[in-house]
Amino acid sequence: MAITDLRRLRVLRELAERGTLAAVAEATGYSPSAASQQLAVLEKEAGVPLTERAGRGLRLTMAGNLLAEHAAILLDAAEVAETALAESKHETQGRLRAVGLQSATRRLLIPAMVEMRETHPQVRVQIAELELELALPELRLGTVDLVISDEYESSPRPRPAGLEHVPLLRERTRLVLPARHPLAQTTAAVAVATLRDEVWTSSSRGTGHHAMVLNTCRALGGFDPDLRHESNDADIQLELVRAAGAVTLLPDLTLPHDDPELAIRDLAETQLTRNLFVVTRQGRKSRALTAYAGVVIWQSEKQRAATG
Known part of the structure; x- marks a missing residue:
């Protein structure tokens, strides 16, 4: 066996993780036919079948899965070598690809990027919007370097192998009502059961x-909420509260500091919280990634101090 090109190994690894040539093509920049050609050359170099037909698509053979596992090791080693060479110049430099929730991107990632531009001008930070359910697999594959993930206490997220979760920020989650709502006429905490007949908004299923939102209403109020509106954009949820009279539960980082059309209240039964994490791949970290993660953590400390 004489495998000569890491790019072909990357295509194989991507196929093992993503399952289809179309998804591989989108991730690598190849066309589906070009990705297929790369796999054909790799199979010739390996001397054994690496893929087989499965309906209209491809799946890896036993040998293909074995080689994909070793490809991950080789590709990670190549990344470590590239990082070591870059750092041998004694400069903090490199390219970082960061992904976060909308609120975390606005309040943490972007301010950290601005700070990095002043203190580490050789670091190229790229920020992208990607749903967390997709961001963590991309982090494992190496197409993303840092993710800000969240977790509500009633809905813990899985911890995929190979990823390191560093606690970033613990913030309160509050009830948001229209300012004209009868329950908003005092500053008292609101019992969930009194919201049984309200129209609710939340992120998508x-x-x-x-x-x-669903678990809170069931556990504390004994009802399934009328989740009539869904949006992954917190600003849209807030506008639905203002304009449509909906109610919702949102964490502090998403809330405006002063909006006369909104009433923000605590729940009477408990204090809901959301935890944020900086997630990176395990193993050696580049100086650039370490520096950027440090600035993100510093920004989170400022946010914690601002919200009390």
Whole structure:
């Protein structure tokens, strides 16, 4: 066996993780036919079948899965070598790809990027929007370097192998009502059971926020909420509260500091919280990634101090 090109190993690894040539093509920048050609050359170099037909698609053979496992090791080693060479110049430099929740991107990732531009001008930070359910697999594959993930206490997220979770921020989650709502006419905490007949808004099904709203209403109020509106954009949820009279539960980082059309109240039964984490791949970290993660953590400490 004489495998000569790490790019072909990357295509194989991507196929093992993503399952289809179309997904591999989107991730690598190849066309599906070009990705297929790369696999054909790799199979010729390996001397054994690496893929087989499965309906209209491809799946890896036993040999293909074995080689994909070793490909992950080789690709990670190559990344470590590239990092070591870059750092041998005694400069903090490199490219970082960061992904976060909308609120965390606005309040943490972007301010950290601005700070990095002043203190480490050789570091190229790229920020992208990606749902967390997709961001963590991309982090494992190496197409993303840092993710800010969240977790509500009632809906813990899985911890995929190979990823390191560093606690970042613990913030309160509060009830948001229209300012004109009868329950908003005092500053008293609101019992969940009194919200049984309200129209609710939350993030889309399958997200941690949707599960948190549903679980809170069931556990503390004894009812299934009328989750009539769904949006993964917290600003849209807030506008639904203002304009449509909906109610919702949102963490502090998503809330405006002063909005006369909104009433923000605690729940009478408990104090809901959301935890944020900086998530990176395990193993050696580049100086650039370590520096950026440090600035993100510093920004989170400022946010914690601001919200009390």
